[in-house]
Amino acid sequence: MAGRREGPLMRGGAPPPSRGSRIAMAIAVGILLGCVFAFLYPDGFFLHSSGSASSYLRTIKVGSCESSERVNSLKSELASLSEKNSELKKQIKELTLRLQSAGIDTLPIKAGPFGTVKAIRTNPTVTPDESVNPRLAKILKEVAVKKELIVALANSNVREMLEFWFTNIKRVGIPNYLVVALDENIENFCRSNKVPVYRRDPDEGIDSIAKTGQNHAVSALKFHILREFLQLGYSVLLSDIDIVYLQNPFDHLYRDSDVESMSDGHDNMTAYGYNDVFDEPSMGWSRYAHTMRIWVYNSGFFYIRPTIPSIELLDRVAYRLSHEPKSWDQAVFNEELAFPSRPGRDGLYAARRTMDIYLFMNSKVLFKTVRKDPKLRTLKPVIVHLNYHPDKLERMKAVVEFYVNGKKNALENFPDGSA
Template identity: 75%
Template sequence: MAGRREPPLMRTGLGSGQPPSRGSRIAAAVAVGVTLGCVCAFFYPDGLISRSTDSALHWRRRADSVTCETSEEVTNLQSQLASLERKNADFRKQINELSMKLQMAGQGKNQALYSAGPFGTVKSLRTNPTVMPDESTNPRLANILQQVAVKKEIIVAVANSNVKQTLEMWFTNIKRVGITNYLVVALDDSIESFCKSKDVPVYRRDPDEGIDSIGKTGGNHAVSALKFRILREFLQLGYSVLLSDIDIMFFQNPFDHLYRDSDIESMSDGHDNMTAYGFNDVFDEPSMGWARYAHTMRIWVFNSGFFFIRPTIPSVELLDRVAGRLSREPKSWDQAVFNEELFFPSHPGYEGLHASKRTMDIYLFMNSKVLFKTVRKSAQLRKLKPVIVHLNYHPDKEARMKAVIEFYVNGKQNALDHFPDGSE
């Protein structure tokens, strides 16, 4: 018979030379674990990963202060943003100044490319940017202009003692209209004192031997030629000037009727729409046979006694050109030189002036030929109220100026009737 087998656990035992049983292995693992636990507890009483009570409290306190710290951060960010915006504004200003310097230096003319829009919608640039004001040019004049000018615009007249009575009529009418931004450039001490006594804004230039000698003794044309050199300082200071001869009567504020879209805005010597604004004049030369008719473009000249000039580079160049030519050509008429420099185009051996220009409305900015030859004879045109009337076509200026005031200010309808169309 076969003998009875015992269960494996019963067969194995320590010291028996047999492999340990499964129960023994479990017991040994438990013993080792307990031992390691005791060792760790002895060497790491706070545990292998510790977090102090203070640290836990720190995190809780930090959570409690999130709102306060966030508010401070927002304030700091807002302060930084404001600082960046100021710096950005400074950068933009510097960029504008650099762009202007490039323009003054004649650089960058072809560096920008433009795409043409749809047919009939394209328009070129008409208004040149103004120059950077430079008060160091004439600090005394700059101070006067800051007090007198309105929106950087001013009426300027140049006068000496030879025209004191006419000058008084000039500024009396300006005051009557209520214009405040005007200035008389006195060419001698007598006119300076006279203007101060009449409470008229006046500027006496610093001594200049060449200009002073002409200004004190010169006639109308000589004095008129000086204005181009004098006006340059106004433009350098950043002011737009409405230059006015003193044989001009004001009936409205001219600044309300300017377009300001050109370098030069001038009244015309033309007496109707064709002569003032331009026309196609046909020249006939029979000897040419089939080609006997040649078309020409005609326009009557700008009047150099009344024009609005903006402080732009082309405007400054115009004044320099005219003043330079008049100094080299003392017998030249300033109005002729003024128009030649404005209108003559570039051609071989000559570079024309690149200035934009506009002709003023001849019925608002009226010369005396328009008034005496046309307006006073028209029932409709007599009803119009001009901005100014310039007695440029007639030598008997004071008598006609007084009559013009009677007609437009006092309503005397026959005040102009006894004068001839022209001079006698």
């Protein structure tokens, strides 16, 4: 019995699987896995992946459209906010100016980079006060355009020239103008010609000026009357009646200053300023002294905005003219605008602008220079003011003949100056 080998059954173990049974088990496992995948991916594994890709692409496409719409929406919101920001900056600027005009200190402001700093030039307008003159306020609401109008003062002494004045205004098509009548005859004359007119309530001082009204007396009166227009919140283009209108002046204003005035200067230097060297030989090495010079503004044609400095200017001029009988209104007007603060005097802090001398032309520029220059003759001014010559009406008619009716020699028979 020694050396006898026991078979597997004798040791209690199972017989080793045959090759066929192993193959059968692999097939069974494969079938089982197939069932599992069939249950989990009923549309097929690769089909599902392809569908997912298509779905993803569709999601990207829809998302892209939604993103584009969102971008446009954000751009619109940004533009709206930018506009609101600009409006807020403007309101802050106006509030700052109001505080400064009231003498209230504001928060300090940092200066920007070199070349970017620009001071404030346009003072804020006053709050309108209709209680000052309700009757005038009602008239101005009907006559003014965008809270501005031309204003002229007139009495019976200048009736013929007044008619020529408003005839040209009507021809140009300027709707916003008003005559301040200083007597009943002119009031009735304007009404009969359908000219907007205003006559103040009876006033002893004004009535006496109206009756005796020479040019300088009437010129002084206008500063007193203008104050009410500004208090009511209106900008005024004050006009003498020896002016011919050829274009609408409101199309050529800058409106960036308290006072915008035509000049009595006759060229670029005299109108806009120049460095005039004063020579005093007895001083030796320091014989030359530099001076800044500019010819005066014309107080018969200027645009004035309803600001605190503007009203202060009118008050100063009116006060001086009433207390200095020999003063000339144009000289006082310019002194108050130009002279600086000094010991014993506070200057007027008003912004001012000089009008273009070839658009807002005085008669010296026209007769001394323009009519003799072939190129300048082709320019059409906005107005011509016959301030340098006494034969006003005749020259006014010639100006219309030249610029309106095209008569080339209409200006030739007049001398450069007065006869």
